Amino acid sequence: MANERPKADVVIVGLGWAGSVMAEELTRAGLNVVAIERGAWRDTSTDFPPAVDPDELRWHTRRELLQPMSVETTTFRNKTGQQAAPVRNWNAFQFGWNVGGAGTHWAGMSWRFLPWDFEVATQTAERYGQERLDSLMAEGLQLQDWGVSYEEMAPYYDRFERIAGTSGKAGNLNGQKIKGGNVFEGPREREYPTPQLKDTNWMSMYRQTTEGMGYNPFTIPAGNISQAYVNPLGVTMGPCTYCGFCDFHGCGNFSKSSPQACILPALMRRSNFTVLTETEVLHAVKHEDGKTVKGVKFVTRDGEEGFQPADVVCITAYQMDNVRLMLLSGIGEQYDPATQQGTIGRNYSYQTCSSVTGFFSGAKMNPFIGGGALGVQIDDFNGDNFDHSDLDFIGGAGIMGYSTNGRPIANMNGIRPGNKRWGSEWKEAYARDYQEVANIFCQGTSMPTRDAYLSLDPTYKDRHGQPLLRLTFDWNRNDASMIDYTTKKAVEIMREAGGEDIMVDNQAEASWNPYKQHSSHTIGGLVMGSNPATSALNPYLQSWDCHNVFSVGASAFPNNGGYNPTLTVGALAVRAARAIHETYINNPGPLVEA
Amino acid sequence: MNRREALFSLGSMAAAGGLASRAGAAELKGFPKQTAMSADHLPTPARSGGGFQVLKSETDQKTVKAVFDRLIPADDFGPSASEAGCLEFLDDQLSGDYGAGKALYLEAPLSPENEEAIMGAPQFLSTPRERYETGLKALEAYAQETDGAAFHALSPDRIDEILTGLEAGEIDLGEGVNGQAFFELMLQNVREGYLADPLYGGNRDMAGWKMIGFPGARYDYRPYVDRRNEDLGLTPVSLIPND
Numbered sequence: 001m002a003n004e005r006p007k008a009d010v011v012i013v014g015l016g017w018a019g020s021v022m023a024e025e026l027t028r029a030g031l032n033v034v035a036i037e038r039g040a041w042r043d044t045s046t047d048f049p050p051a052v053d054p055d056e057l058r059w060h061t062r063r064e065l066l067q068p069m070s071v072e073t074t075t076f077r078n079k080t081g082q083q084a085a086p087v088r089n090w091n092a093f094q095f096g097w098n099v100g101g102a103g104t105h106w107a108g109m110s111w112r113f114l115p116w117d118f119e120v121a122t123q124t125a126e127r128y129g130q131e132r133l134d135s136l137m138a139e140g141l142q143l144q145d146w147g148v149s150y151e152e153m154a155p156y157y158d159r160f161e162r163i164a165g166t167s168g169k170a171g172n173l174n175g176q177k178i179k180g181g182n183v184f185e186g187p188r189e190r191e192y193p194t195p196q197l198k199d200t201n202w203m204s205m206y207r208q209t210t211e212g213m214g215y216n217p218f219t220i221p222a223g224n225i226s227q228a229y230v231n232p233l234g235v236t237m238g239p240c241t242y243c244g245f246c247d248f249h250g251c252g253n254f255s256k257s258s259p260q261a262c263i264l265p266a267l268m269r270r271s272n273f274t275v276l277t278e279t280e281v282l283h284a285v286k287h288e289d290g291k292t293v294k295g296v297k298f299v300t301r302d303g304e305e306g307f308q309p310a311d312v313v314c315i316t317a318y319q320m321d322n323v324r325l326m327l328l329s330g331i332g333e334q335y336d337p338a339t340q341q342g343t344i345g346r347n348y349s350y351q352t353c354s355s356v357t358g359f360f361s362g363a364k365m366n367p368f369i370g371g372g373a374l375g376v377q378i379d380d381f382n383g384d385n386f387d388h389s390d391l392d393f394i395g396g397a398g399i400m401g402y403s404t405n406g407r408p409i410a411n412m413n414g415i416r417p418g419n420k421r422w423g424s425e426w427k428e429a430y431a432r433d434y435q436e437v438a439n440i441f442c443q444g445t446s447m448p449t450r451d452a453y454l455s456l457d458p459t460y461k462d463r464h465g466q467p468l469l470r471l472t473f474d475w476n477r478n479d480a481s482m483i484d485y486t487t488k489k490a491v492e493i494m495r496e497a498g499g500e501d502i503m504v505d506n507q508a509e510a511s512w513n514p515y516k517q518h519s520s521h522t523i524g525g526l527v528m529g530s531n532p533a534t535s536a537l538n539p540y541l542q543s544w545d546c547h548n549v550f551s552v553g554a555s556a557f558p559n560n561g562g563y564n565p566t567l568t569v570g571a572l573a574v575r576a577a578r579a580i581h582e583t584y585i586n587n588p589g590p591l592v593e594a
Numbered sequence: 595m596n597r598r599e600a601l602f603s604l605g606s607m608a609a610a611g612g613l614a615s616r617a618g619a620a621e622l623k624g625f626p627k628q629t630a631m632s633a634d635h636l637p638t639p640a641r642s643g644g645g646f647q648v649l650k651s652e653t654d655q656k657t658v659k660a661v662f663d664r665l666i667p668a669d670d671f672g673p674s675a676s677e678a679g680c681l682e683f684l685d686d687q688l689s690g691d692y693g694a695g696k697a698l699y700l701e702a703p704l705s706p707e708n709e710e711a712i713m714g715a716p717q718f719l720s721t722p723r724e725r726y727e728t729g730l731k732a733l734e735a736y737a738q739e740t741d742g743a744a745f746h747a748l749s750p751d752r753i754d755e756i757l758t759g760l761e762a763g764e765i766d767l768g769e770g771v772n773g774q775a776f777f778e779l780m781l782q783n784v785r786e787g788y789l790a791d792p793l794y795g796g797n798r799d800m801a802g803w804k805m806i807g808f809p810g811a812r813y814d815y816r817p818y819v820d821r822r823n824e825d826l827g828l829t830p831v832s833l834i835p836n837d
Contacts, residue, residue, distance in 0.1 A: 040632075041620065041622060041626060042632070042635075043626070045629065046628060046629065046630065046631055046632050046635070047631070047632050047635045048635065049631070050813040051637075051833065052631070052635060052636070052637060052833075053813070054810075054811040054812070054813055054833070055637065055791055055793070055811065055833060056789075056790065056791070057786060057790035057791060057794055058637075061786060061790070062692060062697075063697070068696065068697035068698075069697060069698055069699035070696065070697055070698060070699055070700070073699040076712065076713075077712055078712070082708075082712065083705065083708050083712075084712070085704075085705070085708060085709040085712045085713060085717065086699050086701065087699070087713075088698050088699045088700065088717055088718075089698055089699075089717075090697070198819045198820065199819075199822075200819065200822065201822035201823050204822055239816070241813055241814035241815060241816055242814075242815040242816060242819055243812065243813045243814060243815065244815070245813075252813065253813075264625075265625065268622070268624060268625040268626070269624065269625055271623075273623070274621060274622065274623050275621075275622045276619065276620070276621050276622075277619060277620045277622060278619040278620065279619050300619035301619045302619055304619070363823060364823050364824055364825050364826075365823075366818070366822075366824075366826060368808055368809055368812075368815070369815040369818060369819055406808060408789040408802065408803065408806060408808045409785065409786055409789045409790065412785050412789060421781060422664075422665040422666070422757070422781055423664065423665065423666075423667060423754070424667055424669045424671070426666075427666065427667075427669060427671040427672065427805060428671060430805070430806055431671050431805050431806055431807075434806035434807060434808070435806075435807060459703070460701060461701070510714075511714075513712065513713055513714045514713070515713055515714060515715060516714060
């Protein structure tokens with residue numbers, strides 16, 4: 001093939017959080033790593049310094065840090081039998097478009113999943129009986145464990161937190177519950193790298209209100225770090241300034257955990273690391289026996305095709321693209337909802353959410369004081385932290401009072417109900433309500449179903465003529481019941497806090513579509529597990545079908561926790577990379593027998 | 595050249611490709627030594643002077659002004675949309691990547707009924723610039739047909755009535771124009787112009803930010819976090835430096 005590059009030990013497809021974490025581990029172990037990234041090189045001082053970053057129109061409204069749909073989009077339908085349509089405009093999905101990936105423009109909420117989230121099937125049967133589990137499965141849920149426990153994940157979470165400098169307060173140190181932290185979290189072996197962030201006005205009100213109601217409020221663990229910090233790679237971060245230009249923006253302060261702020265300064269200086277920018281991997285190329293791949297085919301921005309041979313291929317792109325690349329490479333079998341055969345595209349899921357808005361007459365919320373991960377949460381109704389014996393659902397939601405931003409265009413409809421969105425009526429309402437509005441967000445679990453899945457679209461193509469990924473998804477009954485229940489709790493909190501003119505936006509009340517979502521957390525489709533009949537990857541994120549292919553991303557989650565995904569993605573990346581350099585590279589083959 | 599002019603000049607050069615843009619696909623080994631701002635990430639101010647680029651027709655300009663100044667009229671809370679520069683903002687936005695729909699997926703086929711049903715809103719293969727071109731002409735034709743007058747000559751009450759009808763999906767602007775969607779597009783853009791950084795031609799004198807009390811492009815609120823529930827009295831600042 002023309003333009004065949006020298007062989008690498010490992011090729012990384014997509015240099016976002018997962019790719020950067022893996023490349024750092026692998027190069028430190030001495031392996032020769034080449035990363036291939038579709039987007040351009042971007043860095044703090046050259047691309048989003050403080051004189052460039054606080055620009056809502058450019059970064060948030062026009063989303064200039066994100067990959068445009070004209071480069072690649074998805075198609076979507078609610079159920080099989082419908083004709084899927086392409087997602088043409090900006091929507092829920094936030095593909096990265098630069099070195100650093102979505103890790104550059106994310107908000108920074110840095111959660112560990114609950115122990116329950118990794119073992120929903122087993123723990124539901126243990127706590128509520130096998131019949132309960134059977135009945136959920138009969139209803140159409142496709143529950144399955146991850147093949148890895150929280151206890152096994154804890155050291156990897158710890159490693160990622162140290163790299164990211166995560167701010168927070170422990171609520172469970174080695175089993176000892178600590179008030180003020182999240183008492184529902186799984187045990188952690190030590191405190192967070194940096195202390196929790198400060199409370200804004202609304203956070204302080206939310207904390208006092210929920211505490212008074214007998215709940216357990218705590219500050220959300222944040223990748224907007226509270227003080228200067230030097231991470232284990234020797235990279236220095238600075239303190240968050242509460243500027244409120246965080247999600248969809250870069251960070252000019254070196255204070256948002258990102259590949260730029262935490263990993264690339266060390267990684268780029270290693271002589272055994274190379275990154276090809278503005279170069280897109282089209283697919284992996286299999287050996288003739290089909291059991292392994294020999295490398296990846298790519299095309300540069302200028303249209304030149306090439307081939308990167310490697311002993312190991314790590315697919316670490318956006319969740320959607322991980323699944324798409326496996327399908328385009330012919331690795332594994334496409335999932336079929338009619339027969340439940342095949343594993344690629346299986347267990348797609350989203351994040352079940354709602355928001356509750358209230359108004360406080362005369363208040364000065366000063367919403368411009370913000371951070372992407374700035375908020376106070378209760379987990380009393382998340383996961384299985386409350387008794388579901390008499391409830392008609394499993395799962396739950398984190399319920400947060402947040403202060404992420406006061407960007408004026410984004411919030412221009414945040415006015416009391418009944419007011420027009422234009423004319424002097426809007427001006428009067430917005431002039432008053434900008435300072436008086438406060439929001440609660442319920443970020444819930446999502447359980448996989450037989451009918452929700454990913455496949456290649458038969459009609460629509462990307463700019464290279466390759467099929468787009470097609471999403472078939474709608475809310476399921478269990479998750480709709482869950483978010484109805486937790487939203488009512490959030491309304492009670494808003495009332496108790498003194499909020500008036502309360503508005504509720506429960507997203508599961510109508511069919512899912514990509515333009516309505518408040519969450520961007522798209523998961524599954526290439527899930528890990530201990531059973532090759534129901535998972536695409538083994539518990540080390542290794543393909544069951546091609547043993548030298550590993551893939552890390554939220555695509556590996558068999559179900560969604562009531563949390564943001566990034567910390568779990570980062571922890572899985574550490575786990576996969578260590579499996580490669582500690583075991584696989586010396587003895588290539590399946591790390592788990594099928 | 596003062597600082598303000600320098601910034602505008604630099605941005606315009608970058609926009610015109612006058613500065614070296616990134617070379618394209620690159621193989622990077624070692625930490626990039628480049629320390630200058632990436633040309634394509636410099637702020638790109640709205641074009642100033644030289645007249646409208648997209649809204650060239652005088653009738654179109656008057657129609658947009660008539661609509662925008664009812665969506666955001668002058669009152670005790672601040673200037674009107676046109677006084678705040680929202681027409682210049684719109685024209686500049688429509689003349690660039692946004693107007694050209696550069697980020698959008700505009701590949702056929704588009705089955706309008708199916709896509710609207712699935713996505714919960716009408717979908718288009720046309721760009722924002724094209725939608726304004728057809729939408730403004732349709733508005734003018736509607737006024738001529740129903741009122742026998744130019745749209746911009748209608749009374750404020752009558753314009754409000756038409757806008758209310760468009761918002762509710764009760765007015766048909768004819769073949770090829772979805773009136774309700776066009777209303778939403780105009781409402782989105784006029785409020786963007788009123789609330790975006792003055793760099794982009796609107797929000798003149800930061801009137802939109804003063805209306806709500808947004809301090810603008812500030813980057814450090816650490817001294818204020820603990821002053822909860824206080825009127826902080828912060829004067830807004832723009833990305834355009836003071837002279």
